[in-house]
Amino acid sequence: xxASTFSKPVNKMAPLGLKNRSGRTRKSGREGYKVNWWLTAxxxxxxxxxxxxxxxxxxxxxKSPDQIGTGTGLAWPNPMNWDNFAAAYVATNFxxxxxxxxxxxxxxxxxSLACSSLVAYAIARNWxxxxxxxxxxxxxxxxxxxxxxxxxxxxxxxxxxxLDNPGGVVFLHVLxxxxxxxxxxxxxxxxxxxxxxxxxRLDGATTWQVFRKIIFPLLAPxxxxxxxxxxxxxxxxxxxPQMMIADPALQTLPVVQMLFQGEFxxxxxxxxxxxxxxMAPTLVVYILAQxxxxxxxxxxxxx
Amino acid sequence: xxxxxxxxxxxxxxxxxxxxxAASRAVxxxxxxxxxxxxxxxxxxxxxxxxxxxxxxxxxxxxxTNYAGYGDWKFIGLSNYVNIFKDPAILQSYIFTFIFAxxxxxVVNIVALAIALGLNAKIxxxxxxxxxxxxxxxxxxxxxxxxxxxxxxxxLPVLAERFGVTPLATSIxxxxxxxxxxxxxxxxxxxxxxxxxIYLAGLQSVPAEVYEAADLDGAGSFRQFLSLTLPLxxxxxxxxxxxGFKGFLGTYEIIxxxxxxxxxxxxxxxxxxxxxxFTGGDYSYQMANAVIYFLITLLISVIQxxxxxxxxxxx
Numbered sequence: 001x002x003a004s005t006f007s008k009p010v011n012k013m014a015p016l017g018l019k020n021r022s023g024r025t026r027k028s029g030r031e032g033y034k035v036n037w038w039l040t041a042x043x044x045x046x047x048x049x050x051x052x053x054x055x056x057x058x059x060x061x062x063k064s065p066d067q068i069g070t071g072t073g074l075a076w077p078n079p080m081n082w083d084n085f086a087a088a089y090v091a092t093n094f095x096x097x098x099x100x101x102x103x104x105x106x107x108x109x110x111x112s113l114a115c116s117s118l119v120a121y122a123i124a125r126n127w128x129x130x131x132x133x134x135x136x137x138x139x140x141x142x143x144x145x146x147x148x149x150x151x152x153x154x155x156x157x158x159x160x161x162x163l164d165n166p167g168g169v170v171f172l173h174v175l176x177x178x179x180x181x182x183x184x185x186x187x188x189x190x191x192x193x194x195x196x197x198x199x200x201r202l203d204g205a206t207t208w209q210v211f212r213k214i215i216f217p218l219l220a221p222x223x224x225x226x227x228x229x230x231x232x233x234x235x236x237x238x239x240x241p242q243m244m245i246a247d248p249a250l251q252t253l254p255v256v257q258m259l260f261q262g263e264f265x266x267x268x269x270x271x272x273x274x275x276x277x278x279m280a281p282t283l284v285v286y287i288l289a290q291x292x293x294x295x296x297x298x299x300x301x302x303x
Numbered sequence: 304x305x306x307x308x309x310x311x312x313x314x315x316x317x318x319x320x321x322x323x324x325a326a327s328r329a330v331x332x333x334x335x336x337x338x339x340x341x342x343x344x345x346x347x348x349x350x351x352x353x354x355x356x357x358x359x360x361x362x363x364x365x366x367x368t369n370y371a372g373y374g375d376w377k378f379i380g381l382s383n384y385v386n387i388f389k390d391p392a393i394l395q396s397y398i399f400t401f402i403f404a405x406x407x408x409x410v411v412n413i414v415a416l417a418i419a420l421g422l423n424a425k426i427x428x429x430x431x432x433x434x435x436x437x438x439x440x441x442x443x444x445x446x447x448x449x450x451x452x453x454x455x456x457x458x459l460p461v462l463a464e465r466f467g468v469t470p471l472a473t474s475i476x477x478x479x480x481x482x483x484x485x486x487x488x489x490x491x492x493x494x495x496x497x498x499x500x501i502y503l504a505g506l507q508s509v510p511a512e513v514y515e516a517a518d519l520d521g522a523g524s525f526r527q528f529l530s531l532t533l534p535l536x537x538x539x540x541x542x543x544x545x546x547g548f549k550g551f552l553g554t555y556e557i558i559x560x561x562x563x564x565x566x567x568x569x570x571x572x573x574x575x576x577x578x579x580x581f582t583g584g585d586y587s588y589q590m591a592n593a594v595i596y597f598l599i600t601l602l603i604s605v606i607q608x609x610x611x612x613x614x615x616x617x618x
Contacts, residue, residue, distance in 0.1 A: 040426040046418070047435040049492070054438070056458070057450050072458045115347050122343035126336060135344055142355050144604050146553050148574040149597040152581065152590055153358035153365070175354050178347065207339035236443035238556045243578070254443040261449070268453065275446050282441040290434050294500075297440075301500045 057279070060272035061085070068268055084273035092256045092274050093249070098281075101235060101252040104166045104173070108234040109227050111174035112181055116226060119178065120185030121215055125194070136186070142179045147239065155243050164246040172244070173234050181226045184300060188222040189215065224296040235282055253278045359597075362590045372586035383591035393592060396571045399483065403572070404551035407487050407494075412543055414491055415498035420528070422499070423506045440496040448560020451489045452476065455561070479569045482562050486570060489557050494550075498543045505539030506532070545607040549600060 056074060061084055063077040088094070119139070126132040158168045196218075197210045205213070216223075241252040257278055260271035286293055366383055370376035387393050422433050439447065456474035463471035475481040509532060517527050533540075555574040558564060564571040573596050580589025 034425065035427045036425045037427070039421060039424050040428070040432075043421045043426055043432050044428075046421070047432055050435050050438050053447070053450055053454065053492075056454065060453070072461045073453065074458060118343040119347050122340040126340055129336065132340070132344065135348055138348070139351065142351070144601055145355070145359055145597065146549075146600050148553055148555075148577045149593045150355060150358040150362060151578065152586060152593065153361040154354065155581070157354075157358055157361070171350070171354060175351050178351060207337045211343075232441055236441075236445075238443065238445045238559075243581070254445045257443075257446055257449060271449070272453075275449055278446050279442050282443075283438065286438065286441040287434070290437075293441075294433070294437060298500055298504060301497075301504045 057272055057276050060268060061276045063269045063272075065267060065269055073268075081269065084269045085277065087270050088274035088277060091270060092259060092277075094274075094277060096249060097251060097253050097256045100166050100250050101254075104169050104237075104241070104252060105231055105234040107167075107170040108173035108177075109230045111170060112177050112226055112230040113223055115174055116178055116181035117185050117216060117219055117223070118211065120182045121189050121211055123182070124186045124189035136182070139179050139182055142176075147176070151239075151243060158244055159246065164244055166241070166245060166250055166252070168244050169237075169240050169252075172240055173230070173237065176240075177230060177233065181229075184226060185219065185222055188219060192218050221296075221299060224292070225299045228293055228296045229300060232282065363594055365587045366591035366594050368587050370587040371584045372581065376587070383588050384595070386588065387592055387595060392568060392571070393576060395568060396573050396576045399570060400552055400554070400573045403483055403487065403554065404548050407490050407551045407554075408544055408548045410487060410491050411494050411498055411547055412540065415495045415543065416502050416540075418495065418499045419502035419506055420532075423503060436499065437496045439493050442493075444493050444556040445560045447493055448489055448557045451485070451492075452561050455485050476562050477566055479566050482566060482570050486554075486558055486561055489561060490551065490554065493557065494547065498547060501539050501543050502536065505536035509535045541610060545603075545610075549603060549607075552596075552600060552603075 059076055060068070060073050062080040062082070063073075063084075064081040067077050067081070119135075123132045123136050154172070155164075158164055158172075161168075163171065192215065196214055200210050200214055236254060237252070238254045242255045242258075245251055245255075257271075257275060260267070260274065365376075367378055367380060368376045369379045369382075418436055422429065422436070426432065455476050460472050460474055463469070475485050513531055513535070514527065517531055522530065553574050554572050555578070558570055558572055558575060562570045564575050573592070577589050577593045577596065580586045580592075583589070
């Protein structure tokens with residue numbers, strides 16, 4: 001179950017349980033392809049645990065405060081109240097929060113891809129040298145340090161350096177993920193034959209060029225995996241932006257939702273419209289690219 | 304490798320077609336390394352040391368002082384550590400966090416394994432069902448907790464009253480003994496997909512022949528699960544349990560979204576306690592708490608490595 005399986009387009013869905021019928025399936029010989037309807041029904045019912053809270057969020061976001069009243073909130077609103085979204089847009093200053101989140105996410109993803117792949121390449125190709133082996137162990141050691149342990153001094157330090165803004169969060173997202181990402185990349189770099197690079201070097205390519213033109217493109221499947229993890233981690237992060245970003249106007253989308261948690265705030269329809277707007281970007285991306293996202297995440301899981 | 308150095312040696316040093324940089328690089332042999340490799344690693348290592356390692360050391364340093372987060376400070380030795388062991392609020396947060404992490408680990412793994420088995424079986428509309436089950440993975444834990452917060456404190460009580468289930472007629476988030484269960488539930492909702500993916504990877508790694516043999520021997524599906532599937536995916540289970548448990552020890556967001564640590568201090572996690580060092584004026588005290596927390600997670604990591612080595616678990 002490694003890289004080779006994933007690189008075959010035919011077998012794309014295999015790692016996710018959607019086996020193709022080419023005979024490589026494990027149960028294919030057993031009972032043919034009789035669908036287990038009882039289990040299907042059970043899984044459909046179980047999937048309501050996911051769908052109901054989402055339905056609830058949408059239903060609430062479309063209600064007027066009167067419609068919410070003292071009911072369960074589960075009924076579908078009639079008429080639907082679309083004004084909540086506009087109000088939430090203004091209340092949370094959505095465009096700014098969105099741009100701030102997008103800024104943090106885009107640069108965290110790019111930074112994670114660049115830094116981790118470079119480090120992994122250099123380490124994997126110089127494994128016989130003590131310095132690079134040592135670097136690897138050093139980076140991995142960070143996986144044993146939970147974030148709460150360093151957060152208090154870290155916040156003081158970033159504030160001193162003027163990094164108490166979204167830019168600082170990018171730094172920490174990239175560095176915080178580097179251990180895991182490098183680990184993912186190194187295994188992959190090792191599977192790329194050195195001969196590929198050597199012919200390019202004979203043609204006069206520098207190490208940078210070799211990395212940029214040959215290695216990085218070959219890392220594409222792992223780039224997808226690392227990119228997805230970095231995207232989700234960054235976009236949904238609450239802890240670091242909340243603690244690091246000093247200017248409330250530059251806060252990210254998840255943190256902005258705290259606005260509706262005040263003791264005297266009872267405008268739930270507004271709050272849920274805002275929650276929905278915060279959830280929508282990742283949800284839409286996921287639904288549109290779910291095959292791609294899941295196979296990327298899966299690759300990370302197998303490692 | 305040898306060809307590279309030979310070419311370099313053969314080429315006359317003054318050859319104008321070869322840029323000097325390329326020539327020097329070509330001389331690279333087993334003993335000489337292209338400095339580019341250092342440029343790839345050293346800046347990142349330096350930043351890493353500065354932003355991750357340095358704060359850790361600074362934290363350990365201040366845990367030995369009486370620094371309040373501002374103003375003067377002096378060394379007070381291990382007093383912070385001694386006091387922590389006598390502090391009921393801290394002990395309570397550790398007890399809560401451990402009970403929470405243990406319970407959540409068990410529930411998450413049962414749920415995730417069940418979903419993985421279901422998705423791996425012959426069901427209709429697999430792609431669609433799978434898509435739905437993995438949705439929680441892409442949502443912000445905090446926002447999800449806010450949604451559940453309303454469900455627990457408004458929807459559930461109204462429903463409970465309507466159907467006459469009196470124990471649930473008041474919000475379970477306001478109940479000291481039940482609030483933690485709500486946190487477990489939302490955590491499971493959020494985290495189960497990640498664990499499911501790992502189990503799916505495990506289930507796919509089981510060779511088909513094993514089941515065919517079991518079929519011939521007349522083993523039922525439950526028997527096959529217990530005697531075949533479970534032992535064969537044990538490595539994945541160990542990974543899930545360990546990763547999960549360590550993650551749950553640092554739980555924070557979902558508690559913020561659901562109870563804020565309340566009612567009273569019933570659901571204060573260790574991480575929340577530590578973060579309170581910002582505003583509470585007990586910076587050095589919470590740093591000592593953080594160091595203790597670190598040692599505990601380190602101990603768990605060591606046990607984990609031992610376990611993995613002994614079992615010979617390999618993925």
